[in-house]
Structure formats: structure tokens, C-alpha cells
Amino acid sequence: MVLAVIAVVAAALDSPPPPVAGQARVSDGDSFRLGEKRIRLLGLDAPELAQSCTAADGRTWPCGRAARDRMAQFLAAGPADCRPEDTDQYERLLATCSVGGHDLGATMVAEGLAISAGRYWTEEAAARNHRLGIWAGDFDAPRTWRDDHPRPQGISGWLSALGL
Numbered sequence: 001m002v003l004a005v006i007a008v009v010a011a012a013l014d015s016p017p018p019p020v021a022g023q024a025r026v027s028d029g030d031s032f033r034l035g036e037k038r039i040r041l042l043g044l045d046a047p048e049l050a051q052s053c054t055a056a057d058g059r060t061w062p063c064g065r066a067a068r069d070r071m072a073q074f075l076a077a078g079p080a081d082c083r084p085e086d087t088d089q090y091e092r093l094l095a096t097c098s099v100g101g102h103d104l105g106a107t108m109v110a111e112g113l114a115i116s117a118g119r120y121w122t123e124e125a126a127a128r129n130h131r132l133g134i135w136a137g138d139f140d141a142p143r144t145w146r147d148d149h150p151r152p153q154g155i156s157g158w159l160s161a162l163g164l
Helices: 002-014 063-076 104-110 121-129 142-148 154-161
Strands: 020-022 024-028 031-034 037-041 080-087 093-099
Touching: 020 031, 024 063, 031 080, 037 080, 037 104, 063 104, 093 104, 104 121
Parallel strands: 037 093
Antiparallel strands: 020 080, 024 031, 031 037, 080 093
16 A cells, blocks of 8 residues: 555556646747746757857847747747657756647747757758758757856846847
8 A cells, every 4th residue: 555655646646737828928939928837848958048149140139038038939920839748957847849730949949940859850951951040051959059148137238138
């Protein structure tokens, strides 16, 4: 009997969080809010909000803002349907999400507004081959950019980092 209770408790602790759905508000190119829940998309990494990239002609462009703005367009098209698999150190749900049946992660990577981080290699290869988005020029991988640009402290630091 005790072993059965332990097995049930262990299974409950190992099970992923339940699905969540609803109208979402964008945070950046790979995360958003669904009500009070913070969601981080699995399998991709988008440029950071304050990150810039270099176009083929050498000019810089705000690729982090472009990724955020594109994610906002997707989220405005209808309710997001998310299948969480885990949570991260920031207590965000790590999930695969879709809007209108379209996988948000796959679409962001396919449009060249995020890189694959384990799930969207085919979409990344196509975006790279067609020189879409960040693949049209030069960019730092989002992880490298984060390492080189620690988060500013406080709201004034964020506003300054965004040029506001």
C-alpha cells in the first residue's frame, strides 16, 4: 500500500503541467503571458528585445524588436493553445504553443526571427538557405548576446537598454 502511494505521488510530480489556452500578451520573440502564467516557447531562442543584428548591406536593425513584433502579430490572430512540458528557473511554463493550428516556434524559426534550440532544425535550415530574417546578415546567437549584455537592473536600466 505504501509503495502504491509513493508511486502515485511520484507520477504526479513527474507529470507535465496541464494545457493552457487563451488570449496572450507578448513579452518578446519567444515568450508571452497567458493571464498570470508566463510562457517560454520550447525549442527556439529569439533575439533579445534590445538586440540588434546586421543586415546584408551592413546596416543594423532591431532584430529583437522585430521578433517581438512578429510574435505579437501571431498572438493577436487568436487564442494561444499551449502544451507545457516543464517550468524553468524563472517559474515560466516551458511549452509548445500554437495559434490557429500554427506552431509558433516553428513559424518564428522558419521566418528567420529565431534560431533552433533543439526542435526546429528543418525550419532553421530553410530560413538560413533563403537568408530570411537574421540569416540575411550577421548576428550574435541570443545566448551569446545575453552573456555579453547582462540584464540592466531596474526599470530605468531596461528603458535605457531599449533606447527609451
